Amino acid sequence: MTEKPIQGEKRVFMTGNEVVAWAALAADVDIMYGYPITPQNEVMHYWTRLSPKYGRGFLQTEDEISAGFTTCGGVLSGKRAFTATAGPGNMLMQESMTMAEMMRIPTVLVVQQRGGPSTATVIYSQQEVTMTCFGGNGEGLRIVYSTSTHQELFDYTIKSFNTAWKYRFPTFVLGDGYQAKMRESLYIYDPAAKGIVMEKTVPYLGQEGTPGVDREPQHLRNTYNTEEELNEQVNNLVAEYEKIAPEVIEYQTFNTDDADIVIIAHGVVTRAAQAAVKELRKQGVKAGHFRPVTLRPIAAKELKAVAGKAKKIIIAESAQGQLEKLVKDAIYGIATPLENYFRPGQGITSEELVDLVKKGM
Amino acid sequence: MSKVPNMPKSWREETKPHKFCPGCGHGLILKALGEAIDELGIQDRVVFGCDIGCSLLSWDFFNVDAVQTHHGRTTPVMTGIKRARPDRICIAYMGDGGGYAIGSGHLVNAAARNEKLTVILANNCNYGMTGGQMAPTSLPHMKTETTPYGRDPEVTGYPTQGPEMVAAITRESAYVARGTVANVRQLKNYIKKALQNQIDGTGFSFVEALSGCPTNWSTNAKDTWAFIEKGMTEYFKVGEIKDPAKKEA
């Protein structure tokens, strides 16, 4: 047996892409498939340097369509497999991710959002929310974690493999270019040292024995003949998804109990929102912050309760209303006035949010 | 801003000096292309498409209409234009990642359909823009960001022989050649013949140009040239592979 990549726990200072590579190693990932794209490249760079030492595999494919489908293939064969991408690459992976949704293939995809639409910038945005939650033809039967710090990037990359394999829905870690490229400190650890047990993986295809003789053959499909047949299949998928949703949903609240003004933000923008609330409270303003950690499924009930009590809601995101759509859908029916702070493709700071809140008072 | 000496007429002076790294091969390929456009007198009819890769930096390079497409999608965009406006001379410019990896299906099918299009592809053995990962053309044992211990052909295959592949799937009416930035005059002649093939409506045309990427190769000027002239040509043979003017080339 090769030695564990991380012994116990240690404090480190590194870029987010390096964090993802270490997390995948620590999570006992067998193989990564990928195609270069900024700002995700260094996930592959670190993986290709580190993984051979621990007997793990890597394949650079000819594009992201292939990277997504080879990941499906790796998972179908019972391996813990993942891929990472951004922007235009995320678009191309939507095809394979719909196959994963339909066939319950537990793929893991790490997305480092960059500016859009089109090639746009290689820097940063939160414009891949709708695509990551709902891309493709279908119902968006996926699990999406939106991280905000390197610690979370590590924690949730590990967790995503367990979520995927436990519930058998494609699972996404939604980071961004800042998280990918910046350096900050975090603790990396061996999951076992924290009592985290990695879910067992099982092959969908290629198990022992002669099919038809020793065991039933596996015949997996994603094509249906009649409207009724498909409708039943989708109903089953949706029912299953809704059943597990309460277990999967994660969110955080900051000073929302007595808040008049609630800022709703996700991902890296939560850092600005948390700092803004701290500052506003110091100045005597009753501000709070709600942060969905899973964007899909989203904590609708909790969000609605917080939003319903507030006098005003502010939705802040580095996109033109992609989080807003999720939020509005969740809080439908409440009368609290809503204000938007949309900065597609641009970072948001706490100073801006403090100013915005105070201007509105 | 200094005027570029011997600048082709079709270059756009306002966008010079260009944005490629010092010593990059893209500038030389575009010089050959500029001269070919000048000598054929087609500046008024050319539509230029560039890929996403370092070729994207050529979007405002010429005084011709130009469009940046997506990574790997320049061939279909230019095919679409050519089909809708056959009077235009359409040039698709891309890197080896764009042409042989993500856009390989488009290249194969455009060639198979004998599109009256000219594809010019810069082969620099790696992905330049994204910081030096393995490309289909990376040489055996070459160290890149995604083959840090050297490209193992048993695991990742041997370098793509683009022009040979295109030649194998096209009819006699196609023009196919491989030039090099080490011989710009020859490269210009190949590009001229490729464009002429399109102008005459004969068929598909494809020119690969061996090119340098000193930034990601981490080479000085001397080593850059040595790699292009020796390392690359050992694997990639320079010359015309298919020329309709010459019956069987």
Added chain:
Amino acid sequence: MAKTVKLALAGEGGQGVQSVAGIIVEAAYNEGMEALYIPNFGVEQRGGVSVAYCQISDEQIGSPKFVYADLVIALSDRAVRRTQQYVNKNTVFIYDSSIEGVEKDLPANAKKVLAIPALDTAKKELHPRVFNVIIMGAAIAVTKIIEVEAAKKALEKKLGYKFEQDPKLRELNFKALERGAELVKDLV
């Protein structure tokens, strides 16, 4: 140190601003502080101005992006122009005195604008290669994020293998750090 210190370092490619920023944040991290560093990146980064954004604090750092910096150091004319946007009334703005033709571009709203002869000092007294270490010395002296000793330790960690081969290099680097601090002593 109570608040978060925000630092923007800008220069031309090859001036070493990214590596200096890297060493500063690494040093702060090693001293047990929270540090956050974003290199600038873009499609046309080659040939563009290189900016390093650093934040250092006792507590967890908020947004990775900041609006205004506590200290801006600009090492070329283009860098002077590019970094104006990070300056407000609390910002110390330092630029190299060898930069010409930027009088009109210097920020008028800064707390303090200072030209330092870092390049000149490097060339005449030390070695052009340690230009960026002089800048590092100036940056830590102004912001007081870390002690000079911590900076030395970080340099040792980064360049130790070179120092082993040539101990004179160590001396040169440490001297550069100290000279950098001296250049800004009027501010401190």
